[in-house]
Amino acid sequence: MTNNIVVDEIELEAWVKQHGAVQPPLAKHYLVRIDDRSYKVDDPVITGGQLLDEASKRPVDEYLIFQVLHNGQLEEIRLDETVELRKPGIERFITWRSDRSFRFVIDGRRFEWGAPMITGLKLKELAGVDLASYGVWLELRGAEDRPIADNESVDLQAPGVERFFTGKKTTTEG
Amino acid sequence: MSFLPSNDRQYLENRGLPFEEVVDASQKGVILREFQLPLGRFDTEQADILILLPSGYPDAPPDMFYLLPWVKLVQGAKYPKAADQPHQFNGQKWQRWSRHNNEWRPGTDGIWTMLKRIENALEVTA
Numbered sequence: 001m002t003n004n005i006v007v008d009e010i011e012l013e014a015w016v017k018q019h020g021a022v023q024p025p026l027a028k029h030y031l032v033r034i035d036d037r038s039y040k041v042d043d044p045v046i047t048g049g050q051l052l053d054e055a056s057k058r059p060v061d062e063y064l065i066f067q068v069l070h071n072g073q074l075e076e077i078r079l080d081e082t083v084e085l086r087k088p089g090i091e092r093f094i095t096w097r098s099d100r101s102f103r104f105v106i107d108g109r110r111f112e113w114g115a116p117m118i119t120g121l122k123l124k125e126l127a128g129v130d131l132a133s134y135g136v137w138l139e140l141r142g143a144e145d146r147p148i149a150d151n152e153s154v155d156l157q158a159p160g161v162e163r164f165f166t167g168k169k170t171t172t173e174g
Numbered sequence: 175m176s177f178l179p180s181n182d183r184q185y186l187e188n189r190g191l192p193f194e195e196v197v198d199a200s201q202k203g204v205i206l207r208e209f210q211l212p213l214g215r216f217d218t219e220q221a222d223i224l225i226l227l228p229s230g231y232p233d234a235p236p237d238m239f240y241l242l243p244w245v246k247l248v249q250g251a252k253y254p255k256a257a258d259q260p261h262q263f264n265g266q267k268w269q270r271w272s273r274h275n276n277e278w279r280p281g282t283d284g285i286w287t288m289l290k291r292i293e294n295a296l297e298v299t300a
Contacts (some may be wrong), residue, residue: 137190139286169294
């Protein structure tokens, strides 16, 4: 049974890059990326709280942890919620020190964000558009859309779900 | 008659842009009423904008856009580039702005991204 083969160590992000959506074999250790660092865990079934603890984000209840899905979307993992690290598509996590998350919509897709501010560049990254040729706008009620520059921050704390959309501005004449 | 996708309608209503959906024979068009033009560039401050929706919209992209009344550039008192041909719609001769979209994302783009292209075309025209 190939399932029982135990390798010493698997780096989850590298595995996905190499093998795509294929479940990695059982291993003694798993390297999982949280924010910008890799952490070694032994049990591939782990809670959000344990991941935060591994990354020394304590007290864990003052942090939020999100799984980064391959399409750039973020999914919040509750502290007591378990994640199967060997499930294909689990690549990395990011954390925020925050007491709540913020919700917004880009191009009709809903996102959760752990910080109260977000930049235009990040919005375009999340939307998965070409960063150089696309723009991003915030829809305003009863007014013109507000263009958001790459390095401009938008405050997500205003009441209501912010709605953004990306698009190209250029047309060709003739 | 109403043929605009609900996303388009929602966007226009939310932004507070008055619009009408008009069918003329085989052509369907959205007319944005009294749209504010970029200040100081044209010989009029506002115009109606017509966007013709191709069959298959919103999977298929709208192409050009049309203005009424016809506008001229303040500088040089001439028609903007590639905007001197008439197009008959709903009993009126519209000023055709020959501007094209090269990329359209079915399922993602809509009247809001078309409008960004129009706003930009009005802004940069010479």
